[in-house]
Amino acid sequence: MASAQSAALALRCKADHLELKEGRPATAIWSLGDQPLRLKRGDRPEISLTNDLSVPVSLNFWGIDGAAAAEPLLARPPLKPSATDRIALSLRHAGTYFCDLALLGDGAAQPARTLPLIVSESEPVVADRDELVLIEGWRLKPDGAAIAPARDATGTTAVYTVNGQRGCEIAVRGRERLRLRFINGLQRQVIALKIEHHNVTVMALDGQPAEPFLARKGAFALAPGGRADVFVDIAPGAGNTPILMHDGEAAQTIAQLIRSDQPPARGEMLPAPTALPSNGLPAKLDLKSALRVDLAFGGDQKDWLAPASFAAATAAPAFRVKAARAVVLSLTNRAQTTSTFHLHGHHFRHLDRLDDGWKPFWLDTIAIDAGQTQRIAFAAEHAGRWLCETVEARWSAPRLVRWYSVE
Structure with a gap:
């Protein structure tokens, strides 16, 4: 074996x-x-x-x-x-x-x-349990058939599942620490999630450890394809707790933390969690000597192609960069709706407005509001040819791709 x-x-x-x-x-x-x-x-x-x-x-x-x-x-x-x-x-x-x-x-x-x-x-990671929360969304026609993304969703109904089920219950004990791995498997929607009455600490985003921070009022957002590992410390006196999801139109319960009849997991709450073990991504990025690229999508941008018609041999790369150099991308969303940008091959930092720092986490996916520009930076550590994807936050919107080269 x-x-x-x-x-x-x-x-x-x-x-x-x-x-x-x-x-x-x-x-x-x-x-x-x-x-x-x-x-x-x-x-x-x-x-x-x-x-x-x-x-x-x-x-x-x-x-x-x-x-x-x-x-x-x-x-x-x-x-x-x-x-x-x-x-x-x-x-x-x-x-x-x-x-x-x-x-x-x-x-x-x-x-x-x-x-x-x-x-x-x-x-070892200090958590009592490790649970997956995969959220997926479907558009159903009146006859119950599901349609694929990029089709007209008129007359369809949105249905959501967690781990392939219409409902999800997770049994919990007082003073227990859960590690919940959230995946936004929805094809086009940015979602907001909320867990009230317990301390919710965000430990990782898009698979990479973050500097741990408490989610304000237990709420955090995920772009399509985004992931968040959160530690939930179960308050000893709390009852059943819904996990709420807001899909941009309304909030609904997608899962529940069900209080068990078993005694508390321990006599005292665990101390605040420390950071997850590092994956070795660079502590610093040399932004002064970085390759800087303006990358627009949405609107009438012609360089983005449908994956079915994409061919690297005929499509010009968005940029080329020498290995080990930092890259700063200025991402401008020219669409009329929020759009998602996903980078293959590397995780990136979301830069502050004044180019004087970055958010204390890594991402591989970011949602950008209509008409807005956000800047990201990454170290081009991995030689090869890599895709980047963008899609608007509409079910009928097409997924589009370009590529870049690390040489």
Whole structure:
């Protein structure tokens, strides 16, 4: 049997079903399976991917820095029906990640699920439990069929699931510390999450450790594809607690922390959590000598292409940079709605307005309001060709891509 460090994993792109509406037959979808991938930092899994669907697919890993050989559309062409590919990953970072089929999912016959990838730390982490909270959204027609993103959503109803279920309950004890790994698997929506009555400490964003900070009133936001690891310290006198999600239109309960009849986990609350073990990202970025690039999207920007028509051989790169140099991107959203920008290959810092510092966390995805400009910076550590993606916060909006090169 192969060791965990060189484990072989088999994934299949297949037709599947979810129970999305009470009293109706299960809804047809596509999936990569319903069991999260759980590995350890330092593992080097070899993933075999078989396409049982009738259309080409492209597997996209969110947040796995430096995996140039796995980069979709650039290193890996779309996988044809009935074909199998083998992808070797090196998991140099612990964190909360996922893979999906969204790159070629626009306008598809069925929407597809997200498959979480949890990479545990080598060092012990002080938490009693580690729970996944994968939030996904679906648009259902009156007949109960689900439509894929980039299709007209007129007349459809939004339905949300947590870990593939319409509801989720997590049993808790007083003075217990939960590590909740939130993944915003919604294709187009920025969401706000809220857990009241308990201390909620944000420990990691987009898979990378952050300087721990208390979520104000237990609330935090996630862009589409965004992740947050939060520690929730259960107050001894609190009862059942809803986990609320606001989707831009209304707040609703998507999960519940259910108070157990068991005695408290300990006599006293645990002290405030310390930072998660570092993944070794650079402590400083040399912004003075950074390559500076203006990158606009939305509106009438013609350089962004649909993934189905993208070819690096004919598409000009957004920029080229020498390895080890810092890059500052000025991202301008010219669309009429909020848009999401996702960077492949590297995590980045969100810069302060005056270019005199950055937020105390790393991201790989950022939401930018209509007409706004935000600046990000990263160290171009990993040689290769990498995608960047953008999509507006509308179900019918197309996903678009460009690419950049680290040489």
